[in-house]
Amino acid sequence: VEMFDFLQNEGAQKTFTMYKDVYEGQSDTGGNRKSCVPHAPYTVSPRLFSMINEANEEEGITVSIHNQETEHEDNFFLYKSGGFVDFYESFGFPLTHFEPTGKTSIHYALQQMNPRCRTLFVHNTMTGPEDIRAAHSWSDKVYWATCANANLYIENRMPFYxxxxxxxxxMTIGTDSLTSNWQLSVLEEMKTISRLQSYVPFEMLLRWATLNGAEALGFENELGSIEAGKKPGLNLLNLDEKLRLSAETNVKRLV
Structure with a gap:
């Protein structure tokens, strides 16, 4: 359940209580799992981050957060400038208490989140080497979800893989929602990455789409690879004559 309070510490408790009711109403049986997650660095106050951390004390929790999706996000934390300042002002949310950190937005998230949780950073369009190294130094449970078509849909750019x-x-592969994508297809995400950043090998993309995703969500003992004791689905991709993804590649479910 994704939570945000627009950086308003004084409203954190009310926000958390409202979202916690939604969380409690979700099932975590029959293979389902649930957690409380922060929306993004620019929408979650330190107080709400703390409440989310307390709610996720159970071992094996995966927490996701939108990360560095646009340049406005980094500019907000670096300089308190960019589109988010206007956004907050237009909705009447005060920012007088907010001081720029002088660092990219992910550093604020790392300061606030729990490194003991599996953490899935989503989008990462603007993420650079120093950001990646900072996250890896913070925790050994870090995963990165890319939603290439959603990034193209929203801001016409992609991460540099x-x-x-x-x-x-x-790396893992996601789709975001139909609000920001033309379809919900991991295969189409793979095809877009292969077409626009063709140096990424097919074998690597396949791992991003399968085992890495299973590990990020805590299903690595059941899904993600063909191994004794697991029960993954099995899909057939019709690659081209050079065993590459193409525009004509489609998927057929075998198991």
Missing amino acids: QHFIDEGAR
Whole structure:
């Protein structure tokens, strides 16, 4: 359940109570899992971060957070400038208490979040090598979710995946929602990455789409790879003659 209070510490308790009621109404049986998660660095106050951390004390929790989706997010924390300042003012949320940190937004998130939780940073369009290294130094449970088509849909740009490859980042593939994507298809995300950043090998993309995602969500003992004791689904992709993804590649479920 995603929570945000627009950086208003005084409203954190009311916000948390409202969202906690939604959280309690969700099932965590039959293979379902749930957690309280912060929306993004620019929308969650330190007090609400603290409440979210307390709610996620159970071992094995995965926490996700939107990260560095646009340049406005970093500019907000670096200089207190950019589109988010106007956004807050237009809704009447005061920012007099907010002081720029002089660092990119992910550093604020790292300062506030619990490194003992598996943490899934989502989007990462503007994330650079120093940001990746900072997150990896903060916790060994960090994963990065890319939603390439959603990024193109919203701001017509994508993360530079070589940064993540060079830093040994554990990448996963997501779609975001139909509000910001043309379809909800991991295969289409893979095809977009392969077409626009073709240096990413197919075998690496396949791991991003399967085992890494299972690990990020805590299902690595059940899903993500073909191993004894697991029960993953099995899909067939029709690659081209050079065993690459193409515009014609589609998926057929076998198991």
